[in-house]
Structures are given as C-alpha cells and as structure tokens.
Amino acid sequence: MVTSQLPTHLYRAEQVRHGEQLAARAMQLEMYQLMERAGQAVFSHFRLQYPEAASLLVCCGGGNNGGDGYIVARLARESGLAVTLWQLGQPERLSGDAARARDAWLACGGKITLPESKIPDSAEVIVDALLGTGLKGSVREDSAGLISLINQAGRPVVAVDVPSGLCADTGNILGTVIQAQSTVTFIGLKQGLCTGQAAQYCGEVLFAGLGVDDAFRQQVQPSAYRICQDAVRQCLPPRGRTAHKGDHGRVLCAGGDVGMAGAIRLAAEACARSGAGLTAVITQPDNVLSIVTARPEIMVQGWQDKAHEISQRLEWADVIVIGPGLGQSDWSKALLFHFDATEKTMVVDADGLNLLALSPDYKNNRIMTPHPGEAARLLNTTVAAVEADRFAAAKSLQQKFGGVVVLKGAGTLINDGRQCWVCTAGNPGMATGGMGDVLSGIIGALAGQGLSLSEAARTGVWIHSTAADLCAREGERGVLASDLFPYIRQLVNPR
Structure with missing residues (x-):
C-alpha cells in the first residue's frame, strides 16, 4: 500500500x-x-x-x-x-x-x-x-x-x-x-x-x-x-480546573536594542499566546511605550545599566528568552552578560547566538535556535557546509555548546545530544522577518509550562511550523510573523 x-x-x-x-x-x-x-x-x-x-x-x-x-x-x-x-x-x-x-x-x-x-x-x-x-x-x-x-x-x-x-x-x-x-x-x-x-x-x-x-x-x-501531532498532544494535556497564572511559568524576554522593538514584542506576544502564565520584557527604554500600547498584558521594563533591576527580574523568572532584536552594541553585550551565570532555562536566538559565537561556552540549561547563517558562525564554517549535512551540523552544535539545538530551515532539526527529530511541517511563506522571534517565544512559553528542554524545542517547532501552514492556506506570499498568533492559540489547545 x-x-x-x-x-x-x-x-x-x-x-x-x-x-x-x-x-x-x-x-x-x-x-x-x-x-x-x-x-x-x-x-x-x-x-x-x-x-x-x-x-x-x-x-x-x-x-x-x-x-x-x-x-x-x-x-x-x-x-x-x-x-x-x-x-x-x-x-x-x-x-x-x-x-x-x-x-x-x-x-x-x-x-x-x-x-x-x-x-x-x-x-x-x-x-x-x-x-x-x-x-x-x-x-x-x-x-x-x-x-x-x-x-x-x-x-x-x-x-x-x-x-x-x-x-x-x-x-x-x-x-x-x-x-x-x-x-x-x-x-x-x-x-x-x-x-x-x-x-x-x-x-x-x-x-x-x-x-x-x-x-x-x-x-x-x-x-x-519525525515530529508528529500525537507526540505534541502528549506534551500539552488539558489544564487543571483550579490552575492559576503562577502554575504556567514566568518568562522573561530580553532584547530589543534601538530600532528593534518589533522583534522582542513578537517574541513576548508569542510567549503569551502560547500559554505562559506571566510574560515580562527587558528592553531599551524607548521601546516600552510601543510594546505596552500594543500588548498591555506584557510587563515591560526599560533598562540601561542598573544591575539590581536585572537581578530582580532574573530571580522572578522561570525561563529567559534572549536574543530577539538584541543587537551587538555595548548595551546588548552588557544585557547578555547579566544572564551569563544563570542556571535557569534559557532560549537563545538571533544576536544572542552571534554574541555567543564570539565567546563560545558549553551549557546544558539552554535551547539554541540558529538559522544556517548563525549555525555557520557558531561552528566557524560556511553556510554551504552546514546545509551540505544538516544532521551533522546539528550534532556538532550540540556537542560544542550543549543543551538542545534547533537548526532552523526546510526540515528543521532538533538535537538534544541523545536523539534527533525532524519537523516536516512548514512552508516558504515563513521566510520573512520576525518568524524566528515568534519561535523563540513559543519555546520559552512551553519551557515555562513545565516541558523539558527537548520537549519544549520540538513541540514549539511543530506548533510554529504548523501554524504557518494553516496561515498559508490563504497564500504563502505575504504571510507576516504576527499572522501566526491565532493559529498558535489553536495548536496549544489540542483537541
């Protein structure tokens, strides 16, 4: 047959x-x-x-x-x-x-x-x-x-x-x-x-x-x-009738340098739409008003150089998402430095990965979500070499940096050091700005709700790609990252 x-x-x-x-x-x-x-x-x-x-x-x-x-x-x-x-x-x-x-x-x-x-x-x-x-x-x-x-x-x-x-x-x-x-x-x-x-x-x-x-x-x-829907359902059981917001994770999203407020806003809203109990943002002060106005449910804090403000939020958080719109300025490096010693779960994306490539280290408390270009920088190789054998590249990234690696692209790979998964959902409409920010927010929310790093990574990838497929029923060209939000909410509530 x-x-x-x-x-x-x-x-x-x-x-x-x-x-x-x-x-x-x-x-x-x-x-x-x-x-x-x-x-x-x-x-x-x-x-x-x-x-x-x-x-x-x-x-x-x-x-x-x-x-x-x-x-x-x-x-x-x-x-x-x-x-x-x-x-x-x-x-x-x-x-x-x-x-x-x-x-x-x-x-x-x-x-x-x-x-x-x-x-x-x-x-x-x-x-x-x-x-x-x-x-x-x-x-x-x-x-x-x-x-x-x-x-x-x-x-x-x-x-x-x-x-x-x-x-x-x-x-x-x-x-x-x-x-x-x-x-x-x-x-x-x-x-x-x-x-x-x-x-x-x-x-x-x-x-x-x-x-x-x-x-x-x-x-x-x-x-x-291959990641399938049944496995995702097992990771997202129905919530208890007496659940409260403290049961479902406090997620801190850090990033959004000058001119990049949209990236951290997308990550934070994706986090909230994926079921995080509480979502907070640390960003450049000039970004605060635009993010709060667009999504008042997100707690937003402007930060310049006060270490105690980071310490308070870090103590509050269960999970940190860092990288969306982070940039590579002195502000960006200072913000990243304050999270360097934490043992809490981290999702590292975008410029968080580019800065990591400059000072590599090995940690098992993080999920890394590189696209092929970022993967090439992390491995000190070329995009062509990464794409020539994506399975080998994902394995090398995990062995070098630890934790769980999500190598994005057509057929996204997830490697946790023991097993490898492939997501066959997704479409070319996802090749647009902000999609990676949304993914990092989804994964952060799932980790905050108690999923292991490996479960959060592969479940988040499937939800993200499947939401994009549902969205693309109206056409792949012109899909925006924020268009995925209604479909994400459907998928985190499996029937």
Whole structure:
C-alpha cells in the first residue's frame, strides 16, 4: 500500500539497505519479491495519480533502483500502456535481481533502448529509476546529462525511492538532481527526504512499507524521528480546573536594542499566546511605550545599566528568552552578560547566538535556535557546509555548546545530544522577518509550562511550523510573523 501518511521513524540509507535484507529473511522472502513489490507500489501510485496517461518513459540505471524501474515498465505494458524504456549504461551488465527484472521485461515483449537526445513526444509521465540511495559523490556526466534532459522536458516525474542525485542521508544535491512531482520511498523513510533540499526536489513524498516495514522496525534502530501531532498532544494535556497564572511559568524576554522593538514584542506576544502564565520584557527604554500600547498584558521594563533591576527580574523568572532584536552594541553585550551565570532555562536566538559565537561556552540549561547563517558562525564554517549535512551540523552544535539545538530551515532539526527529530511541517511563506522571534517565544512559553528542554524545542517547532501552514492556506506570499498568533492559540489547545 502506498500512503501519504509518513512514518515517524527515519533511517540512513545504509540502515535500510542492510535492514531490508534482515526483514526479508525474517519473513522468508526473496529480495526479488521486495523488488516486485516496490515496482508495484510505484505503478499503483502512477495509475492513481495519472489515470488518463496512456504512455510513459521509464529511465533505468544500473543498480537495483533500475530493477524497480524495469518492473514498473513491465506492469505498465501488461496493463496496455505504451512504454518506452531507456537504460543508462549497458543492459547486459545488470546483475542479480536487476538482471532478473530486465529479463522479465524482455520476456513480455518490452524493448530496451539507450537514452536519446530528446524525450519522446508521446511520453506523458517519466519514471525516474536512474540512481538510488547508494549514490556516493557527485552524479557522473552521463547521468547528469540525462537528468538535465528530463528536467527540461516539462513532464511530470515519479521518482523511485529517491530523486536521482539527491543524497538520501542529508537531503543535499550531489551535483544535479531530478525535479520530481512525487517520490515513492520504500520500507524505511530515509532521513534525507525530510530536510535540506529535499522539499524542493521530491515533490510529494509517499511511503510503501512493502509488507516488511514492521519486521524492519524490529531489526533497525532509527537514526532520527519525525515530529508528529500525537507526540505534541502528549506534551500539552488539558489544564487543571483550579490552575492559576503562577502554575504556567514566568518568562522573561530580553532584547530589543534601538530600532528593534518589533522583534522582542513578537517574541513576548508569542510567549503569551502560547500559554505562559506571566510574560515580562527587558528592553531599551524607548521601546516600552510601543510594546505596552500594543500588548498591555506584557510587563515591560526599560533598562540601561542598573544591575539590581536585572537581578530582580532574573530571580522572578522561570525561563529567559534572549536574543530577539538584541543587537551587538555595548548595551546588548552588557544585557547578555547579566544572564551569563544563570542556571535557569534559557532560549537563545538571533544576536544572542552571534554574541555567543564570539565567546563560545558549553551549557546544558539552554535551547539554541540558529538559522544556517548563525549555525555557520557558531561552528566557524560556511553556510554551504552546514546545509551540505544538516544532521551533522546539528550534532556538532550540540556537542560544542550543549543543551538542545534547533537548526532552523526546510526540515528543521532538533538535537538534544541523545536523539534527533525532524519537523516536516512548514512552508516558504515563513521566510520573512520576525518568524524566528515568534519561535523563540513559543519555546520559552512551553519551557515555562513545565516541558523539558527537548520537549519544549520540538513541540514549539511543530506548533510554529504548523501554524504557518494553516496561515498559508490563504497564500504563502505575504504571510507576516504576527499572522501566526491565532493559529498558535489553536495548536496549544489540542483537541
């Protein structure tokens, strides 16, 4: 069965390659039977997605991914469709199960041709079975040329297991990559399909367990987990009927240098909208009036250089959110200095992270929420290096700085030093100013309500991204960070 309901367990490609053999053995299946089931899953999706299509082009590579393609081609031909099959490389060099699939295709009257310089006009849909999860290094020149030809054809593409040229472990492009409209992946959901460039090139990701996914999960420990709504519900049970504001956290939001009042106001309101019992702000004195006028429920205090005022608020607070609109001025550094020794839970974002990059330290009482640029500064590397392997970058950040790391971006990652989670919610409408400030406020509020650092981080990320998806139903372009507030309130009250 092919489903759009994706599993919560994620795996590296090598884990799936090894684990599928263990699962097949446990269920007394030949590996070729799994190849048949994979081809059937892709063909079933094709028929459901494109019921009017009468002709398709199947592009096969030299490995088992190509074998899956041969089975798709055979099933299509047996169903009366016109099928053109292109083999990249010499078909006689196929071996094992892929060779068996090739022979079955030939036995039903199919023909094998080498790729041509033009996609056949008759091909209504293209099946990408060129390069599977075993791809190492950049795509070779012959494969890259065919991938480019497919992408320029303007036909819908169904990718088998992973779009050719996309790293199944990192979501990074290995030179060039197929632009698919949908990807049918098998047995174990590959972690690289959930982050990085995957969202741009996979299209809709669908999952087919091939009847062995339960056995597979018993054999293989996940490399990461996908955040799901059920887990969020467990972290946000209904409140007791006798609850009062002191039960749900006192959160202090610190930041908002001259000209950046909006950032700290967004963080503070997101905190209040996410259920914090009390929310306070320390900011530049000139910001006080605008924040109180916009949201009188937030306690706002202007600060210049009086240490005792910080000490009083720090003693009052359960959680500190620092960084939104903080800046990097002398005022900013002095404010951050006063929180340096606290052992209370901290959420550090924006310029709080940029200042941390200048004076790195290791603490387990904080949640860090860098975007790739901030992550690069923290790791003294480049954005390209961070994005090339987001899983490795999140792990490195956690090992260097401690606590819990939220590496933002398409497929946000949360690493707490023990496990890694991925959020597959979210959309391009979130690429606008203030979104990170809202996220830090949500996470601070959840930590104030008693969630652990890890729970607050992953629950906050899911609420933030899902609120953005709900908001984007009216269109992604033009979404404002403050537009998320009504949806955040819905999501922190799960039914």
